[in-house]
Amino acid sequence: MILSEQKPLEEIQAYLEKDKSVFILGCNGCAQSSGSGGPKQVAEMKDKLTAAGKIVTGTKVIDFLCSKALVKSGLRGRVDQVAAADSVLVLTCGIGIQAVAASINKIVYPGCNTVNMGGTRGEWEGSERCNECGQCLLFHTGGVCPITACTKSLVSGACGGANKGKCEISKDRDCGWELIYNRLKAKGQLNRLADMIKPLDHKKIMPRPEMMSTPLYALENIAKPPAPPAPPAKPANTVKEVKA
Numbered sequence: 622m623i624l625s626e627q628k629p630l631e632e633i634q635a636y637l638e639k640d641k642s643v644f645i646l647g648c649n650g651c652a653q654s655s656g657s658g659g660p661k662q663v664a665e666m667k668d669k670l671t672a673a674g675k676i677v678t679g680t681k682v683i684d685f686l687c688s689k690a691l692v693k694s695g696l697r698g699r700v701d702q703v704a705a706a707d708s709v710l711v712l713t714c715g716i717g718i719q720a721v722a723a724s725i726n727k728i729v730y731p732g733c734n735t736v737n738m739g740g741t742r743g744e745w746e747g748s749e750r751c752n753e754c755g756q757c758l759l760f761h762t763g764g765v766c767p768i769t770a771c772t773k774s775l776v777s778g779a780c781g782g783a784n785k786g787k788c789e790i791s792k793d794r795d796c797g798w799e800l801i802y803n804r805l806k807a808k809g810q811l812n813r814l815a816d817m818i819k820p821l822d823h824k825k826i827m828p829r830p831e832m833m834s835t836p837l838y839a840l841e842n843i844a845k846p847p848a849p850p851a852p853p854a855k856p857a858n859t860v861k862e863v864k865a
């Protein structure tokens with residue numbers, strides 16, 4: 622499971638500041654289990670945004686937003702509602718948000734941050750990757766993750782070393798920032814390149830103390846030498862001394 626939690630409403634409203642209308646997408650997989658993007662949270666978000674004066678053109682909860690095939694098939698009956706919206710707000714993990722941004726020709730905003738649970742998860746079959754940074758930046762980058770798409774995880778733009786679209790570190794890899802540029806251009810959002818992205822908060826990237834009980838951390842604990850046995854406790858003096 623990938624753990625996500627909703628971004629503060631003020632942050633979401635700031636994303637939507639210039640938009641009159643929005644379509645809300647949720648996920649019946651991990652986001653539903655996380656309590657961040659299941660049917661309940663999507664309905665609540667619709668109410669909050671409607672109360673804030675936005676037109677919600679429609680909502681949909683799809684089984685697994687991390688699958689581009691399921692995103693496309695799940696939205697087949699909602700094409701008009703999506704088309705009528707200025708943007709799509711996605712309540713799920715970073716992989717799901719990236720998959721939606723890659724699947725539809727619409728501006729996509731992240732409604733959640735993906736939280737580092739500690740430990741490892743299996744390799745995902747799609748090309749999207751999330752490093753669970755706890756401060757999802759996909760609003761600024763057209764839905765391409767700068768932390769996983771750029772070899773150096775640069776969040777403030779390209780290093781300048783790319784050659785013919787390939788990364789200077791590995792010629793087999795596309796330059797992540799070129800992917801971001803192309804995505805923003807395709808969505809008419811090149812103005813996002815002027816965003817000043819705050820430096821990453823590395824405390825949010827680390828697993829939280831309460832997450833340290835995953836199998837990986839348990840194995841690390843097993844490897845530690847056992848603690849020395851405690852000294853025997855003194856027996857309580859329950860017999861009264863009798864004077865002769």
Ligand code: SF4
Pocket residue numbers: 715716719734735750751752753754755756757758759766767768769
């Ligand atoms: S910015 Fe990237 S690493 Fe951070 S939560 Fe979003 S998708 Fe995941």
Ligand code: SF4
Pocket residue numbers: 770771772773774775778779780781782783784787788789790795796797798799
């Ligand atoms: S060439 Fe592109 S992907 Fe590679 S480190 Fe520089 S900005 Fe990142």
